[in-house]
Amino acid sequence: MTTTTTSETGGPAGSLARSLGLTDEDLVAMYRRLALARAIDERMWVLNRAGRVPFVISGQGHEGAQVGIVSNLRPGFDWLVPFYRSVAGVLTFGMSAREIMLAQYAKAPDPSSGGRQMPGHYGSAAHNILSTSSPVATQLLHAVGIGLAARIRRTGQVVVTALGEGASNQGDFHEGLNFAGLHHLPVVTVIENNGWAISVPAAKQAPIVDFAERAAGYGMPGVVVDGADVIGCWRVGHEAVERARRGEGPTLIEAKVTRLTAHSSDDQQTKYRTAEELERERLRDPLPCFREQLLEASVLTPEGVAAIATEIAAEVNDATEWAEQQPDPTVASATWYVYAEDRP
Amino acid sequence: MATRTFIEAIREGLREEMRRDASTIVLGEDVGVKGGVFLATDGLFAEFGEERVIDTPLTESLIVGASIGAAVNGLRPIAEIQFADFILPAFNQIVSEAARMRYRSNNAFGCPITIRAPFGGGVHGALYHSQSMEAFFTHVPGLKVVVPSTPYDAKGLLRSAIRDEDPVLFFEHKKMYRSVRGDVPDGEYTVPLGQAAVTRAGSQVTVIAYGLMAHYALAAADRVDEDGISVEVIDIRTLRPLDRRTILDSVRKTGKCLVVYEDNKFGGYGAEIAAIVAEEAFDYLDGPVMRAAGPDVPGVPYNHVLEDWFMLDPERIAEAIRTLAAY
Ligand SMILES: Cc1ncc(C[n+]2csc(CCOP(=O)(O)OP(=O)(O)O)c2C)c(N)n1
Helix, strand or coil: CEEEECCHHHCCHHHHHHHHCCCHHHHHHHHHHHHHHHHHHHHHHHHHHCCCCCCCCCCCCCHHHHHHHHCCCCCCCCEEECCCCCHHHHHHCCCCHHHHHHHHHCCCCCCCCCCCCCCCCCCECCCCECCCCCCCCHHHHHHHHHHHHHHHCCCCCCEEEEEECCHHHCHHHHHHHHHHHHCCCCEEEEEEECCEECCEEHHHCCCCCCHHHHHHHHCCCEEEEECCCHHHHHHHHHHHHHHHHCCCCCEEEEEECCCCCCCCCCCCHHHCCCHHHHHHHHHHCHHHHHHHHHHHCCCCCHHHHHHHHHHHHHHHHHHHHHHHHCCCCCHHHHHCCCCCCCCC | CEEEEHHHHHHHHHHHHHHHCCCEEEEECCCCCCCCCCCCCCCHHHHHCCCCEEECCCCHHHHHHHHHHHHHCCCEEEEECCCHHHHHHHHHHHHHHHCCHHHHCCCCCCCCCEEEEEECCCCCCCCCCCCCCHHHHHCCCCCEEECCCCHHHHHHHHHHHHHCCCCEEEEEECCHHHHCEEEECCCCCCCCCCCCEEEECCCCEEEEECCHHHHHHHHHHHHHHCCCCCEEEEECCEEECCCHHHHHHHHHHHCCEEEEEEEECCCCHHHHHHHHHHHHCHHHCCCCCEEEEECCCCCCCCCHHHHHHHCCCHHHHHHHHHHHHCC
């Protein structure tokens, strides 16, 4: 069964949040993460245009869904199996601005890969964020395996994994959801549907509008949520994570998000997206939507917003400058860790 | 010491490792109640239960991909691909994911999984139940590839594979499952990965083989012995990492090298051995490095006349040895 969720029926943000068990501090913390993710993301593009980093793939427009849903996990205990747009997701789950910038500069201390992978391929053993590869949808099966191990080892862990709607056409997505549904595994799969797979619109990707409908074939609930509605995303994520935690099985969430940038720094999106569309999509940006909601509910004040912006600017500057100064990996290290035996 | 068939040794190895290490699980198609289509996992379901012996849906990519995830979260999965021919749906998971997990994460994550798969021809299996798949995987840094040929090695190498911290592909020649017997010690022993075995000492020609061909090479050596040709046979056992020393020491002694493999000749695993010998033992060679291998058709045909035409046998290997010896 596919359900559609919005938080609008619940009234103003503050009272809704309280009715869900969220405090004002929780909401401000979520806003801060969203704003930090956006600021880091924007910095990546600036660095790319300035010729400092060769590649950017980022998550602008996806942050609301990521922060809302991932905030329900227990950092360092549960698992996050991300994809290349999960900037806000990995920040929410414990990575720091410095760690993300290390990956952006591909420096030796980069926890994601030691500078071996392109930026955007997040991973951190310390935070239970599984290493990301480039072929889309492969991570679904890893999330399912992590959930299987959690079940067998009786750890009580929950796994959240994410991918794009285009990637949800891959076989691994279907093999993974089938197994997760069959064994009631504690796996929450999030399709971050931004309507595009590079230049191919969702309408040319699949014969359905709501990708969450796919859940029906795999014996799990499918939920559609507006990705600009952070509290709605939190609520849907909360229900899915708690359901998984109780041993009742997986959930498929489809967050309708927007892609505010080109696919990556190597893409020229004006070739296939009109100026009107890009303008219209700005209205679905989760950051101002959430900010307005919190201001309206007096959870945040304009001064509070400004103070957060100042803090974040300092954090991003620090992360950028610090990461840029870190050493590159040595050539000698290029042969390390092909196998466990290959240690320095 | 007890005598065991090849498959009994594998089954015992699985059972004993599952008893020793509670983090091991077995997963694959029909591995549970049925005990596998070849009965390699027979009895495991009864002893360890459905949580540790998992009948998966017909989804090879899931079998490997979920093994990777389970390994990352503290288990030691032993996956079975019902026939090596059907490993291709999992190719991406093996090559893009399992093989690269450690390297791409700069050692933050490892991937201790074992993937067992029956392979090989001569069993009336035709195109899709006869293939040799090793060359697709030996090409890939990050993978280990094992092809045992005796019950002793099968059990000892399987233990090492399961205990290894990296992904291991463990190819079992299905023609040997019940036709090959041998002594297996009672106690716990392992055979380390990465060590070849000299299975027959000789002085004039080195024959290098693995799997079923390791047996045929020995039989061929017996035949040419009658012609007065002294053959040294090496069973590589682990294809990656490769024991170069044992191979090069032997070729430097005999001066002649024949590589035998069942797979199609062009681009097969034996081509790499030939290249290594040519590069590193050229000064010692007294003839061209030669290969006896399968013909370059897209699969082993079913009809027995055609299948016999495809498969190498001891006599054809003996012929190749005679040709090389006379060079
Ligand atoms: C298996 C595979 N095929 C192709 C690509 C190249 N590629 C990278 S992202 C992408 C589009 C993905 O679209 P979607 O899943 O909707 O996610 P989005 O990028 O829109 O967030 C493509 C084609 C790839 N990475 N992996």
